[in-house]
Amino acid sequence: MASHDLIVVGAGIVGAACAEAAAGEGLRVALVEPGPIGGGSTAAAMGHLVAMDDDPAELALSAYSLRLWERYAELKDAEFSRCGTLWVARDDRELAAVPAKIARLAAAGVHAEPVDAQRLYQLEPQLRPGLAGGMRVPGEAVVYPPRMARHLVGVACSAGATLYAGRRVVGLLPHGALLDDGQQLSGPVLVASGVALPELLPELPLRPRKGQLAITDRYPGLVHHQLLELGYADSAHGDADSSVAFNVQPRPTGQILIGSSRQFGAADRGLSLPLLRQMLQRAFEFLPVLRELQAIRVWSGLRPATPDGRPYLGAVPGRRDVWVAAGHEGLGVTTALGSARLLVDGLLGRTAAIDPAPYAPGRVPAGAAA
Numbered sequence: 001m002a003s004h005d006l007i008v009v010g011a012g013i014v015g016a017a018c019a020e021a022a023a024g025e026g027l028r029v030a031l032v033e034p035g036p037i038g039g040g041s042t043a044a045a046m047g048h049l050v051a052m053d054d055d056p057a058e059l060a061l062s063a064y065s066l067r068l069w070e071r072y073a074e075l076k077d078a079e080f081s082r083c084g085t086l087w088v089a090r091d092d093r094e095l096a097a098v099p100a101k102i103a104r105l106a107a108a109g110v111h112a113e114p115v116d117a118q119r120l121y122q123l124e125p126q127l128r129p130g131l132a133g134g135m136r137v138p139g140e141a142v143v144y145p146p147r148m149a150r151h152l153v154g155v156a157c158s159a160g161a162t163l164y165a166g167r168r169v170v171g172l173l174p175h176g177a178l179l180d181d182g183q184q185l186s187g188p189v190l191v192a193s194g195v196a197l198p199e200l201l202p203e204l205p206l207r208p209r210k211g212q213l214a215i216t217d218r219y220p221g222l223v224h225h226q227l228l229e230l231g232y233a234d235s236a237h238g239d240a241d242s243s244v245a246f247n248v249q250p251r252p253t254g255q256i257l258i259g260s261s262r263q264f265g266a267a268d269r270g271l272s273l274p275l276l277r278q279m280l281q282r283a284f285e286f287l288p289v290l291r292e293l294q295a296i297r298v299w300s301g302l303r304p305a306t307p308d309g310r311p312y313l314g315a316v317p318g319r320r321d322v323w324v325a326a327g328h329e330g331l332g333v334t335t336a337l338g339s340a341r342l343l344v345d346g347l348l349g350r351t352a353a354i355d356p357a358p359y360a361p362g363r364v365p366a367g368a369a370a
């Protein structure tokens, strides 16, 4: 039986980052992935690296992770583009929330600046007239997530990790994992299987939250920042069965990526045309020029959502030698690097850079509804 110091289940951006961090510490890592590397939720994502400030734990993890992403700012494989984020206020009420947001971000080490209406249109002339202003976070960026996952797996393998490609973990053993070809791997297991988490750890509540995106042909220079409406967090953190928010991204190719929708109760990846229409309508309201552009592709993906929106990071209560890094909902690309560091620090018994308690898997009572 092959023996490892850590068996990572799943090579999405989270599993890939964990494998890279663990292999970098000299651990003998196995990484098991049945499909393409980064082919799950990671491939469907927008790849916006963003600090979300409405939950202190999410802010701590995203701010920590943004600092770790700086290491990859020059990496070609990451397709890192520091476009910055521009949060748009529709009216004075939304604009009034900006100073408190700037203060919360500053306390976490993320620089943001207020934007008045005049500056808003200097920054993004295509926005519809009549908006109140907003907030700019100049250091934030976008990456290409599946490519970054492949890069991290490559680094892990160069540091000695073994990739079990095309293999699936079908069961957890007392001290290891059983693969679908009957092979057994021995060692502590880290489950990083995204929305498939309940197949191996049914006691950790998690449900898929579908998102749809559309991408246009190439229109370089039309939009400069990742644009979001300030009401975005209401959609991201609300419990509504379905919601949409204005969220538009300039890809380094000149394409414009249009999001985003959130939908519970749909475990398949089929498109919902009414929701897609609603999402595009929302985008047109803020950025009317989009109506004139050619969309070339639409797709959907599933966000792995926990009941409180925070990921599970750490040892799984009641199971020996089983760890988890999953449930990153709509922020897993941003927070993969910080998650991996927290996880590996926990494995090695080290003090982590941020408090790991808010992400402890045991915080959610077993059997709680996702």
Ligand SMILES: Cc1cc2nc3c(=O)[nH]c(=O)nc-3n(C[C@H](O)[C@H](O)[C@H](O)COP(=O)(O)OP(=O)(O)OC[C@H]3O[C@@H](n4cnc5c(N)ncnc54)[C@H](O)[C@@H]3O)c2cc1C
Pocket (backbone or CB within 6 Å): 009, 010, 011, 012, 013, 014, 015, 016, 032, 033, 034, 035, 036, 037, 038, 039, 040, 041, 042, 043, 044, 045, 046, 047, 048, 049, 050, 167, 168, 169, 170, 192, 193, 194, 195, 196, 199, 210, 211, 212, 213, 300, 301, 302, 303, 304, 325, 326, 327, 328, 329, 330, 331, 332, 333, 334, 335
């Ligand atoms: C539409 C959309 C937009 C998004 N935009 C952003 C964004 O802009 N910024 C951001 O930070 N986040 C974003 N996200 C969220 C982000 O994509 C996810 O949080 C993140 O990709 C989760 O990564 P993961 O590695 O946990 O899961 P996945 O990428 O799904 O990886 C899990 C892997 O585990 C494998 N697996 C499953 N079961 C097994 C098994 N039994 N054995 C072995 N392997 C297994 C799967 O094949 C898969 O490759 C978005 C998500 C969606 C859907």
